[in-house]
Structures are given as structure tokens and as C-alpha cells.
Amino acid sequence: MNAERSAAVVRRWVAAYTRGLPAEVRRDRADEIESDLWSEIADAAAGSGEGAVGKDILVRLLLGMPADIRWRFDQPPGAPGPVPTVGDPTMYARNISMISVIGGAAWAIWIAPAILFGDNAWVGTIGMITMFTLLIGSLGLSLATLGFVFGNIDRLHGIASLLGAIGGGFGLLLAGGVYWGMVLLPVGSAAVMWNLARLRVVSSKLAWAHAGSSVATSLLALPLLTNLIPPASAGVAVFVLLALALEGYALSWIAVGWSLRAGTWMQEEPATT
Amino acid sequence: MRRKSGALIPLEVSILEASAEVRRSGQAEVHGYELAKVVRDLRHARRLTAYGTLYKALNRLERQGYLASRWEEPQIAADEGRPRRRFYRLTLEGEIALNEARAEARRTSAGRAAAATVE
Numbered sequence: 001m002n003a004e005r006s007a008a009v010v011r012r013w014v015a016a017y018t019r020g021l022p023a024e025v026r027r028d029r030a031d032e033i034e035s036d037l038w039s040e041i042a043d044a045a046a047g048s049g050e051g052a053v054g055k056d057i058l059v060r061l062l063l064g065m066p067a068d069i070r071w072r073f074d075q076p077p078g079a080p081g082p083v084p085t086v087g088d089p090t091m092y093a094r095n096i097s098m099i100s101v102i103g104g105a106a107w108a109i110w111i112a113p114a115i116l117f118g119d120n121a122w123v124g125t126i127g128m129i130t131m132f133t134l135l136i137g138s139l140g141l142s143l144a145t146l147g148f149v150f151g152n153i154d155r156l157h158g159i160a161s162l163l164g165a166i167g168g169g170f171g172l173l174l175a176g177g178v179y180w181g182m183v184l185l186p187v188g189s190a191a192v193m194w195n196l197a198r199l200r201v202v203s204s205k206l207a208w209a210h211a212g213s214s215v216a217t218s219l220l221a222l223p224l225l226t227n228l229i230p231p232a233s234a235g236v237a238v239f240v241l242l243a244l245a246l247e248g249y250a251l252s253w254i255a256v257g258w259s260l261r262a263g264t265w266m267q268e269e270p271a272t273t
Numbered sequence: 274m275r276r277k278s279g280a281l282i283p284l285e286v287s288i289l290e291a292s293a294e295v296r297r298s299g300q301a302e303v304h305g306y307e308l309a310k311v312v313r314d315l316r317h318a319r320r321l322t323a324y325g326t327l328y329k330a331l332n333r334l335e336r337q338g339y340l341a342s343r344w345e346e347p348q349i350a351a352d353e354g355r356p357r358r359r360f361y362r363l364t365l366e367g368e369i370a371l372n373e374a375r376a377e378a379r380r381t382s383a384g385r386a387a388a389a390t391v392e
Contacts, residue, residue: 010324028359029328032359033328035355035356035357035358035359036324038355038356039304039307039355056320056321059320059323060321060323061324062323063326064322064323064325064326066325067323067326068325068329070329071332153329155282158323
């Protein structure tokens with residue numbers, strides 16, 4: 001993609017995430033990004049190739065998207081309304097930690113009937129339990145992943161943020177039957193937990209457990225989803241291993257959430273004066 | 274692990290370092306893209322800092338009082354045929370915070386070196 005097309009994508013993104021903000025805030029952000037784009041393209045005209053700068057602009061856009069979203073939520077609303085108060089980071093962190101525990105527990109429950117009862121796990125009373133816990137588990141773990149991303153957006157590596165945001169997004173769709181979430185949610189949450197372990201927010205043992213079960217889940221679910229191994233002809237061993245990986249993934253979420261339950265992991269915004 | 278109020282993350286330290294570097298070179302103020310280039314060089318990174326991450330960090334540093342900013346006169350930008358720029362400069366508070374961050378980094382690396390020697 002050439003530089004001008006990439007710049008147009010950036011402009012559309014800025015217009016989208018600043019919508020609804022006071023005109024002055026919108027204009028300032030748009031002008032600042034416009035100035036940056038202009039300087040980068042002018043630099044490229046003098047040096048590096050245009051294709052290279054077009055790609056660089058897109059990469060800068062993608063890696064910064066989670067921070068843009070977090071910035072947007074930090075802004076006071078444009079319309080007159082109540083004066084915004086600074087959120088309590090500890091309360092936010094506690095909520096996300098508890099959502100991790102609840103989501104992990106629900107996720108751990110739905111796998112059991114799915115394995116024990118096969119197709120019958122989705123009908124009758126058992127089916128209701130399976131569906132309900134799958135729904136709560138998927139929503140919980142997705143929201144927890146997104147919560148960890150946005151709660152640490154300034155210190156997480158851009159790629160970890162991006163994978164976390166994509167995984168969290170697909171995890172939400174999992175509740176609606178988009179089973180790619182089974183592959184992408186573990187990948188995203190593993191990237192986030194791994195990065196949080198490097199930042200010493202999560203213990204390295206928990207991060208290893210989480211990453212290990214995530215990789216196992218994704219690797220086992222991927223061939224089934226892509227029909228590389230047709231589910232009908234997959235042996236029992238594949239499903240048993242997948243169930244173990246999913247249970248491990250759920251338990252690692254419970255452990256992470258529980259270890260952070262005090263809510264002190266959240267980075268603090270500076271006090272406003 | 275809780276981040277102390279006012280504590281700086283690595284990108285913020287890099288931005289303050291870049292601002293100090295620019296000032297040492299005789300330039301009082303610097304705009305976002307130029308800062309991103311200096312940060313990239315200081316960090317020996319291949320790419321410029323992402324838009325969202327860079328401008329959010331600049332926003333935070335300004336709220337913390339470590340950077341001050343001003344918009345250039347629109348006429349100057351119009352005369353040069355480019356968009357107006359927002360210029361940032363390092364404040365005294367920013368300089369103090371940068372020195373503290375450097376001292377903290379030195380203490381940490383000295384502690385690690387001592388631990389490695391003991392092992």
C-alpha cells in the first residue's frame with residue numbers, strides 16, 4: 001500500500017475514535033497525527049521508498065490502536081453532562097481479576113459435560129448448563145483479556161496488546177458460535193500474560209502454565225477447525241487432549257485472577273489537579 | 274505490581290531522554306514525529322513508535338508536568354505548506370524526573386551486578 005493510502009486509513013481511524021469528543025480535542029488530535037503523517041511522508045520522499053513508508057504507517061497505526069482506544073475512554077464526554085471522575089484503578093483491577101476467576105471457573109465447567117456426554121451435552125437440562133457456562137466462560141475470559149490489555153496499555157508491547165485485543169474480540173464472538181475464538185483467544189491471552197510476566201505483574205510460573213495450556217489448546221483446536229483432522233474421524237485421544245488443554249487453560253485463568261485479586265496490578269494514571 | 278503515582282514507564286523515559294537530547298543539540302522544542310525519530314534512535318529500534326502509544330504517552334507526560342506544549346502559529350505552517358505542528362519542551366520537573374529515573378536504573382543495574390558477583 002502506498003503512503004497516501006495508508007495515511008488515508010489513519011485519518012479515517014482518527015475520525016472514528018475521536019467521534020463524539022469536543023471539537024477542540026478532536027481537531028487537536030487530528031492535527032497532531034496529520035502533522036506526523038506529513039513529516040513521515042516528506043521524510044520518505046527524501047529517503048526511503050514510498051512502499052516502505054506506507055507499510056510503516058500501517059504498522060504504527062495497528063500497534064497503537066489499543067492505546068488510541070484507551071485514550072478515547074479517558075476523555076470526558078463531548079456533550080454536557082456530569083463531571084467525570086478519575087476511575088479507581090484498584091477497583092478496576094479487582095473487577096478484572098474477579099472476572100478472570102469467574103470466567104475460568106465457568107470455562108472449566110462447560111468442558112466436563114461436553115466430554116462426558118458428547119452430543120447429548122448440548123440438549124436438555126445438561127445442554128442448558130453447558131451453553132450457559134460456555135457463554136459466561138467465553139465472555140468472562142474475553143473481557144478479562146481485554147481488561148488486562150487496556151489496564152496495562154502503556155507498558156505492554158504493541159504486539160501483545162494487538163494479539164490480546166484480537167483474541168479478546170474473537171473470544172466474545174465465541175459465545176455466538178464463532179469457534180475461531182477457541183484458537184485466537186488463547187493466543188491473545190498468552191501473549192498478554194507472557195508480557196505481564198516480563199513486567200513482573202504475573203508470576204513467571206503462572207505465565208508458563210497459561211502459555212503452555214494456551215498453545216496446547218490452539219494447536220489441538222486448529223486442525224479440527226480447519227478440517228485438517230475432520231472432527232468425525234478424530235480419535236478419542238485428540239478430544240481428551242483438547243479437553244485437558246482447555247481445563248488447564250481455565251485453571252490457569254483462575255490462578256492468575258486469584259493471584260491478582262488484591263487489585264494492585266493496575267498501573268496508575270497520574271493524579272489530576 | 275502497582276505502579277507508583279508519577280513513576281515513568283520505559284517509553285516515557287525514552288521520550289524525556291529524547292527531549293533532553295534535542296535540547297542539548299540547541300533546539301528548544303520538538304514536534305511529535307521528530308521526537309519519535311529520536312526515540313527510535315535512542316532505543317535502537319527499527320520502527321517509529323506507534324501513533325496511539327506515542328501521543329498517549331506525550332499526553333500523560335504533559336499532564337504530569339514533565340513536558341509543556343504549544344501549537345505553532347497557523348500562519349507559519351500555512352506559509353510552509355504543511356499542517357500546523359505541536360511543539361513539546363522538557364520542563365524542570367521533567368528533567369528532575371528523568372534524572373531520578375536514570376538514578377533508579379543505575380541502582381537496579383548495580384544491584385543486579387552485585388547479585389551476579391555473589392552467585
